[in-house]
Amino acid sequence: MKNIQKITRMKLFFPLFCLLLVLLINVVKDPGFFQISVKNGVLYGRLIDVLNRGSEVAILAVGQTLVVAVSAGTDISVGSVMSLSACFTTMLLAGYGVNTTTTIVMPMALGLLAGILMGGLCGAFNGALVSKLRIQPMVATLILFTAARAIGLLLCNNQITYIRYEPYKYLGNFIPGCPIPTPIFVTIVVIVIIMLVLKKSALGTFIQSVGINSRAARLLGINSDFLCFLCYVICGLCAGVAGMIASSRIYCADSNNIGLNYEMDAILAVALGGNSLAGGRFNMAGSIIGAYTIQAITTTLLAMGVSTDQAPVVKAIIVILIVVVQSPVFKSWVETKKNRRRAEIKEAV
Amino acid sequence: MKKKKVGLAGNNVLLLITVLLFIGMYVIGCIIYANKGFGHFQTFLNILITNAGLICVACGMTCVMLTGGIDISVGSLIAMDCMILAVAMGRQGLPCIPTVMLVLVIGIVFGLVQGYLVGYLGIQPFIVTMAGMFFGRGMTAVICTDQVSITQQENAMFYSWANAKITLPAFLGYTNNKGKTMVPFIRPTVLIALVVVVAIWFMLKYTKFGRSLYAIGGNEQTARMLGLNVRRTKLLAYVLSSFLCSIGGVLYCLNTMAGSVQQAKGFEMDAIASSVIGGTLLTGGVGNVLGSLVGVLINGTITTLVNSNGKLLSSWANIATAALLCFFIILQSIFAKLKDGRK
Numbered sequence: 001m002k003n004i005q006k007i008t009r010m011k012l013f014f015p016l017f018c019l020l021l022v023l024l025i026n027v028v029k030d031p032g033f034f035q036i037s038v039k040n041g042v043l044y045g046r047l048i049d050v051l052n053r054g055s056e057v058a059i060l061a062v063g064q065t066l067v068v069a070v071s072a073g074t075d076i077s078v079g080s081v082m083s084l085s086a087c088f089t090t091m092l093l094a095g096y097g098v099n100t101t102t103t104i105v106m107p108m109a110l111g112l113l114a115g116i117l118m119g120g121l122c123g124a125f126n127g128a129l130v131s132k133l134r135i136q137p138m139v140a141t142l143i144l145f146t147a148a149r150a151i152g153l154l155l156c157n158n159q160i161t162y163i164r165y166e167p168y169k170y171l172g173n174f175i176p177g178c179p180i181p182t183p184i185f186v187t188i189v190v191i192v193i194i195m196l197v198l199k200k201s202a203l204g205t206f207i208q209s210v211g212i213n214s215r216a217a218r219l220l221g222i223n224s225d226f227l228c229f230l231c232y233v234i235c236g237l238c239a240g241v242a243g244m245i246a247s248s249r250i251y252c253a254d255s256n257n258i259g260l261n262y263e264m265d266a267i268l269a270v271a272l273g274g275n276s277l278a279g280g281r282f283n284m285a286g287s288i289i290g291a292y293t294i295q296a297i298t299t300t301l302l303a304m305g306v307s308t309d310q311a312p313v314v315k316a317i318i319v320i321l322i323v324v325v326q327s328p329v330f331k332s333w334v335e336t337k338k339n340r341r342r343a344e345i346k347e348a349v
Numbered sequence: 350m351k352k353k354k355v356g357l358a359g360n361n362v363l364l365l366i367t368v369l370l371f372i373g374m375y376v377i378g379c380i381i382y383a384n385k386g387f388g389h390f391q392t393f394l395n396i397l398i399t400n401a402g403l404i405c406v407a408c409g410m411t412c413v414m415l416t417g418g419i420d421i422s423v424g425s426l427i428a429m430d431c432m433i434l435a436v437a438m439g440r441q442g443l444p445c446i447p448t449v450m451l452v453l454v455i456g457i458v459f460g461l462v463q464g465y466l467v468g469y470l471g472i473q474p475f476i477v478t479m480a481g482m483f484f485g486r487g488m489t490a491v492i493c494t495d496q497v498s499i500t501q502q503e504n505a506m507f508y509s510w511a512n513a514k515i516t517l518p519a520f521l522g523y524t525n526n527k528g529k530t531m532v533p534f535i536r537p538t539v540l541i542a543l544v545v546v547v548a549i550w551f552m553l554k555y556t557k558f559g560r561s562l563y564a565i566g567g568n569e570q571t572a573r574m575l576g577l578n579v580r581r582t583k584l585l586a587y588v589l590s591s592f593l594c595s596i597g598g599v600l601y602c603l604n605t606m607a608g609s610v611q612q613a614k615g616f617e618m619d620a621i622a623s624s625v626i627g628g629t630l631l632t633g634g635v636g637n638v639l640g641s642l643v644g645v646l647i648n649g650t651i652t653t654l655v656n657s658n659g660k661l662l663s664s665w666a667n668i669a670t671a672a673l674l675c676f677f678i679i680l681q682s683i684f685a686k687l688k689d690g691r692k
Binding site for chain 1: 419421466469470471472473475476477479480481482483484486487488489490491494610615617618621631662664665667668670671672674675678679682
C-alpha cells in the first residue's frame with residue numbers, strides 16, 4: 001500500500017499514467033499499434049507518427065510551460081505566431097507575391113532563421129505588454145491571436161505560397177538516407193538546449209520564484225520583469241521553430257490553417273504534465289510527456305474517424321476536467337471527505 | 350465625494366477619446382470616400398444592421414468584464430447558434446419560434462456551466478471560456494460540417510424576419526443618380542439590439558445585480574465582506590453573457606441566413622475590442638454599455654472603411670481592430686499608473 005502511494009505521489013505519475021492509458025486504449029482497439037516497419041528506407045508506424053506529429057506540440061509546450069510558470073497566464077497566440085513566422089519565411093524565400101516557386105531567392109538557413117526570429121519578435125511584443133504594462137497575459141496575447149494570422153495573410157498576398165524546393169521539405173519530413181523523421185531531431189535539440197539552460201544556470205529556479213511570488217523575488221534582487229519578458233521571448237522562439245516545421249511539412253505557408261488550435265494543445269500539454277496553471281513550480285518533463293499524450297489522443301481520434309474540426313470538443317472536455325481536479329475548491333472537498341472517513345474509522349475503533 | 354469625481358473624470362476621458370475617435374474616423378471616411386456614398390445616412394444605418402449581433406455580444410461582454418473576468422467563447426457560441434438554427438430550420442424544417450427558443454436555452458445552459466466553473470470552482474475565466482470556445486467550435490462541426498443556408502422555401506417566417514424593413518422618414522434619404530429617392534431603412538435586428546443596450550444600461554445603473562457587478566470588479570474582497578454573494582453574481586454574469594450572445598447569434602443568423610463552421614471567427618476579439626475601446630477596464634469595476642455601443646460603431650466603421658477602399662485586403666480590418674485594442678489597452682494601463690501615482 002505504501003509503495004503504491006509512493007508511486008502515485010511521484011511528480012511524473014499523472015502524465016505518464018495518462019500516456020499509458022491512451023496507449024492502452026489504442027492497443028486494445030488496434031493490436032498493430034506498436035508495429036514499426038521500414039518502407040522506402042524510412043520508418044513507418046503509428047508510434048513513429050505520434051512522435052513525428054507531436055513535435056510541434058512538444059516544442060510549443062516547452063515555451064508554454066515557462067510562460068505559465070512565470071506569469072500564471074498562458075500565451076494563446078502561439079498557433080497564430082506559428083503561422084505568421086511560416087508566412088514570413090516563405091515570403092522571404094519565394095519573394096513577395098509569388099504563388100509557387102522551385103528556386104529560392106535567399107539562402108534557406110537565413111530564411112528559416114528569420115522566421116524563428118519573427119516568432120521571437122512576437123514573443124517580445126507579448127512579453128513587453130505583460131511585463132512592462134502589466135496586462136493580463138491572455139488579453140495581451142489575444143491581440144496577436146487574431147492579428148498574427150491577418151498579418152501572415154498580408155505577407156503572403158492573401159494566397160498560399162508553395163515552395164517546391166527539395167531541401168525545404170527536409171525539416172518537416174525526412175533527410176535523404178535517414179530513416180527517422182527530422183522533426184524528432186529538432187524537438188530533441190530544442191528540449192536539450194532548454195533543459196541545459198534551466199539546469200546549468202539558475203534560470204529555472206528564478207522563474208519558479210518569480211511565478212510563486214514576483215514581489216518577493218524582486219526584493220531578493222531578481223529582475224522579475226526581465227525574466228517574465230524573457231520567458232515570452234523563448235515561447236515566441238519556440239512557436240517560430242514549430243512554425244518552420246509545420247510549414248516545411250506541407251512545403252507551403254497556409255496562413256489560415258498552420259497552427260490551427262495548437263494553442264489549445266499546448267495549454268493542455270502543460271496541464272496534463274501536472275503543472276498548475278496558476279504558475280509557480282513547473283515540471284518540464286511532464287509537459288513534454290503531456291504533449292505526446294495530446295498527440296496520441298489526436299491520432300486516436302483521427303483514426304476513429306473524428307474530423308479535425310470536431311476533435312477540439314474532446315480536448316475541451318479534458319481541459320475542463322483537469323482544471324476542475326486542480327482547483328482549490330475541489331481539492332478541499334476531497335480533503336474534507338478523507339478527513340471525515342478517517343474520523344469515522346477512528347470512531348468505529 | 351471628491352475622490353469619486355476624480356475617478357469618474359478619468360473614465361470620462363477614455364470615453365471622450367472613444368467618441369472623438371469615432372467622429373474623426375467617420376468624418377475622414379466621408380471626405381475620402383465621398384464619391385462612394387460614405388456620407389449617406391444609410392451607410393451609418395448599414396453599420397448598425399451588420400453589427401446588430403455584435404452590439405448584443407458586446408453588452409454581455411461588458412457585464413462579464415465588469416466583474417474582472419472575460420468571455421472568449423462568444424464567437425464559437427455564435428457559430429454554434431447559427432449552425433443549430435440553419436440545420437433545424439433549413440434541413441429539418443422545424444418551425445421558427447421553438448428553434449429560436451431552443452438556441453436561447455442552449456445559451457443559458459452554456460453560460461451556467463461556464464459561470465459555475467468560474468464562480469463556484471474559482472478557475473481562471475480565460476481557461477474556462479477558452480475551453481468553451483473550442484467546445485463550441487467543435488460542436489458546430491459535430492452538428493454539421495457543410496455550409497447550410499436558410500432559404501425562403503424552407504422557412505418563410507424566419508426569411509420574412511430577416512428581410513423586414515423599417516423605413517425612416519424620407520427627408521433623411523437622398524436622391525440617387527436616376528432621380529429616385531432612396532428612403533433610409535433599418536432592420537428589426539437593430540431595434541432588438543438597441544433594446545438590449547437600453548435594458549442592460551438600465552440594469553447596470555439601477556438594479557442590485559448591476560451594482561454588484563461593479564462592486565465585485567472594483568474589489569472582490571470588499572464586496573464579499575459587505576455581504577454580496579460574489580459567487581452567484583459571477584455565475585449570473587456568465588449566464589447573462591452567454592444568453593445575450595445567443596440573442597446576438599440569432600441576429601447574426603438573420604443577417605447571414607446560413608451556418609458554417611468558420612462563421613464568426615475572431616468575433617470574441619471584436620466584442621472585447623468594442624468593450625475596451627468603449628472604456629471598460631480589463632481589470633473590472635469600470636465600464637458602460639453605451640461606451641461599448643460606440644466601440645462597436647468604431648469597429649464597424651473600420652470594416653466599412655476597408656471595404657470602401659476595395660483594393661485593401663479584408664485582413665486589414667482585423668489588424669486595425671487589433672492595433673486599436675492594443676492602443677486602448679496601453680492607454681488604460683497608463684491611466685491606471687497615473688491613478689496609482691496620485692494615491
